[in-house]
Amino acid sequence: MVRVLGWFAVVAVVAGLAMGFGVAPREATQGNVQRIMYLHVPAVWVAYLAFIVGFVASIAYLARRRNGADHLAHAACEVGTLFLGVNIATGAIWGKPTWGTWWTWDARLTSVAVVFVMFLAYLLLRQAVEDPERSARYAAVLGIVAALNIPLVHFSVYWWRTLHQPPSLLKPGSSSMPGSILTALLVNFAALALLGAYFVARRTRVLADEAEAIA
Amino acid sequence: MPDHWGFVAAAYGLALVVFGGYWRWLGQKERELAALKRSDPPSRTSPLRSEPASRPTRP
């Protein structure tokens, strides 16, 4: 089943690349460097989706204490951190030619950086606690706190400063993007989401096998 | 505005390295676990755990 998911992901990624480089037009103001967005934007959506999965799985673990929920929470938070890291790095690579700088402390970048560090801390906690049962409990609590903190981080940082591109997809009313660019974004989102799901599924399985091996 | 294909390549290349690296790391873990299982077949003296609660404790 995991392998099937993997193959779907491969197909979707190829489709995404085709859309991003073949179908989508050269952007008017930025030029072709804008094509990095087809990787950068879906990555953060997938990351946040993963953190939500981790949040739900953490609650599920604390409620029923099923090890499967713990493994899922761990895998989801790990994969989410991975995708967020890719988002930050590709954002910096995009920013250098476009804004002239690798980094700036604007709202979006700062929020994402804080969330990234929060979940890095989650992974660190996982490593630091040796007893598996205690690790599961503590990480679940942290996973819940961190996920609930995401909107707080975004609001606080957004009010602190706003320099990033105005969010074009979540604006009420019609999207301000030409149709083919939006389609390319959505296809790439599906691609990265499938890739993320494949990674989470495979990582969960590895964690379950590891737990069995220790037991 | 110039196209900066170098940066585009760098971004996609980075993603390839990161995701590819993670994929390989997962494969490595799976191989280690498979080797462990082969060299030390688990002997099940007790029936499969039916209750979802705690992990089995060592006697």
Next chain:
Amino acid sequence: MAWKDLVVERRSKETLNSLLFFSLALLFVFQFTLGPDRERLAAVLPGVLWLGFILSSVLGLGRTFMVERDNDCWEALLLAPGDKSAVYVGKLVACLALMLVVEATVLALFTVFFNVDLGPALPGLALVIVLGTLGIAAVGALFAAMTSQVRARELLFPVLLLPVLVPVLLGAVKATEALLLGESLASVAHWWQLLVAADVVYIVVGLLTFDVILEG
């Protein structure tokens, strides 16, 4: 749980003294690094103030479960009957009280050493400081319990605490900044409302999950 409260506070006299000396040392370092430039000082004062608060908190909170751990009371805590969330409240109130004492002292010292007039801003400032410190204590008490049983606790505790507290720090610093510039409390409503929202979230989560930490 008030008993637990008082005991913890009496034991933290040593913590209180250390924190006060630490804050004083920080104050001197800030003076040396910032120099006599009045304008620059006024601009960075809110940030510097809260930086001092958060650093003292990391030190003080990090130790809050050390007493139990060192005296092997941890197991007693785990086995004690009754609702464990009462322990959380006790710890929270004790930490809050300790931190507020340190912060009030630091604030007083700031006004003296840097010749700042707090007068009209004081009530608003007090509210912001209490709300901010409550947030720090709420998360800190939970994470301190968590890390007290981990080997690398001195390192892990600030690593867990600081990213989570970014919204609280941001809100507190921006509100303090505005208040010190003479603006009204109403003009920073969105900041202290954010602090209230954050405090509510952290305390509720703390109350709900503290027993989970104390399972072992």
